[in-house]
Amino acid sequence: MNASASLPAVYWNTGQLIAFRFFTLLFTLFILFNPNMVAFVYPFWMLVKIPVGWLTNLAAQWIFHIGLPLNDKISGSGDRLIDFMHLFVAFALSVLGTVVWSVVDYRRRSYNQALYWVTVLVRYYLAITMFEYGMVKLLKWQFPDLTASKLSQRYGDSSPMGLAWRFLSYSTGYNYIMGFAEISGGLLLLYRRTVTLGAMLTFFVALNIMAINYCFDVAVKILSTALVMMSFFLLVLDARPLIRFFILGQPAGAPVKLKPEFKQRWINVTSLVLKCLVLLLVAGMTTSTIIKYEYAKYKSTEVKPGYYKVVNYREPGRPQTQTNMDPARWQKVMLTHDSLSVYIAGGVRIACACNIDAAGNQLICFKPNANETDFTLKYKTLKTGNLSLKGVFMRHQMVAKLAFQSAYHSDTTLLLNRGFHWINEAPFYK
Numbered sequence: 001m002n003a004s005a006s007l008p009a010v011y012w013n014t015g016q017l018i019a020f021r022f023f024t025l026l027f028t029l030f031i032l033f034n035p036n037m038v039a040f041v042y043p044f045w046m047l048v049k050i051p052v053g054w055l056t057n058l059a060a061q062w063i064f065h066i067g068l069p070l071n072d073k074i075s076g077s078g079d080r081l082i083d084f085m086h087l088f089v090a091f092a093l094s095v096l097g098t099v100v101w102s103v104v105d106y107r108r109r110s111y112n113q114a115l116y117w118v119t120v121l122v123r124y125y126l127a128i129t130m131f132e133y134g135m136v137k138l139l140k141w142q143f144p145d146l147t148a149s150k151l152s153q154r155y156g157d158s159s160p161m162g163l164a165w166r167f168l169s170y171s172t173g174y175n176y177i178m179g180f181a182e183i184s185g186g187l188l189l190l191y192r193r194t195v196t197l198g199a200m201l202t203f204f205v206a207l208n209i210m211a212i213n214y215c216f217d218v219a220v221k222i223l224s225t226a227l228v229m230m231s232f233f234l235l236v237l238d239a240r241p242l243i244r245f246f247i248l249g250q251p252a253g254a255p256v257k258l259k260p261e262f263k264q265r266w267i268n269v270t271s272l273v274l275k276c277l278v279l280l281l282v283a284g285m286t287t288s289t290i291i292k293y294e295y296a297k298y299k300s301t302e303v304k305p306g307y308y309k310v311v312n313y314r315e316p317g318r319p320q321t322q323t324n325m326d327p328a329r330w331q332k333v334m335l336t337h338d339s340l341s342v343y344i345a346g347g348v349r350i351a352c353a354c355n356i357d358a359a360g361n362q363l364i365c366f367k368p369n370a371n372e373t374d375f376t377l378k379y380k381t382l383k384t385g386n387l388s389l390k391g392v393f394m395r396h397q398m399v400a401k402l403a404f405q406s407a408y409h410s411d412t413t414l415l416l417n418r419g420f421h422w423i424n425e426a427p428f429y430k
Contacts, residue, residue: 137179
């Protein structure tokens with residue numbers, strides 16, 4: 001195999017050799033330890049999960065004096081303690097591996113051929129990650145429309161991340177722009193001739209994401225930082241022509257791109273087939289996710305958001321007379337696509353965040369206060385939009401039948417009614 005590279009010399013200097021070894025190991029281990037974004041990495045992660053877990057616990061206990069076990073429960077956060085420990089282990093192994101690699105392979109003068117495959121790994125990881133983030137923005141999954149509970153919440157009660165999410169959720173057009181930029185960067189990374197342009201676009205898009213994550217305390221700081229570093233790594237390969245063109249204002253010429261040339265035709269064909277299979281796999285998984293989401297969204301329309309009157313309420317195992325006199329008895333319910341508010345005797349309102357799981361016919365509710373736990377209520381849709389609910393609420397086993405009264409209309413707020421104006425004689429700030 002012959003490969004050419006956009007490097008200043010045939011032989012690399014010591015700094016280039018050491019940097020290549022270190023970042024090759026670091027990027028490979030980071031991708032291996034974070035398989036959630038790229039599904040076909042997951043089988044490889046399963047092969048090393050046990051030894052990595054052992055090293056992570058060892059580092060946590062003996063170096064950082066952290067009590068075990070570490071929480072590995074999926075919570076939607078990419079910045080858990082265990083994620084930072086995985087990052088430390090990847091960094092430590094990369095440093096150790098670089099030292100060993102440098103000693104064993106000290107005669108090596110360049111890694112032109114290996115560099116090509118490292119760039120392929122980084123390019124495809126970046127591209128697939130950008131595809132996924134871009135699609136969830138185009139479909140408005142990451143930043144869904146503002147709903148009742150969000151519109152009724154005070155600014156001062158928002159977390160920094162919640163404030164950023166509400167800002168980004170407001171504009172569908174802005175979601176399209178973000179999604180288009182991320183998908184465009186991913187597509188450009190798939191082809192050698194457009195890698196530099198794709199890396200530039202991906203770098204600035206990822207840099208903006210990283211800035212939001214750091215400044216608004218969004219729990220995806222590790223991944224966004226890695227995306228910036230990987231994009232910068234691809235740009236460094238073309239540093240000289242980029243500096244000549246953008247800074248010195250001189251003709252730069254097209255950089256020579258790394259390209260393997262195999263003598264055996266079947267290897268070229270196989271590599272092309274593998275590339276197509278990867279792209280088809282990503283496209284198939286994305287399509288499958290879209291279909292499942294849209295089906296769940298369609299089913300969720302069976303549950304009408306609005307106000308409900310409680311026509312029947314009982315607690316199994318307790319006499320009906322005691323249930324009716326219980327101050328915790330339900331009186332009225334307000335249900336939206338992301339919240340559940342229960343009005344009990346005495347006019348007390350208990351509100352909690354709630355997701356409608358249409359596939360499982362259940363309301364997944366999150367603890368209304370620090371003294372309670374998350375809970376799930378099974379629902380069944382009845383005629384005329386009525387509902388029956390069954391489950392444990394506030395530590396009480398309950399069954400309730402709800403009669404639909406009126407819909408909740410969130411579009412009465414100024415935020416959703418203001419709209420867009422070309423001409424403003426004065427800033428409309430309120």
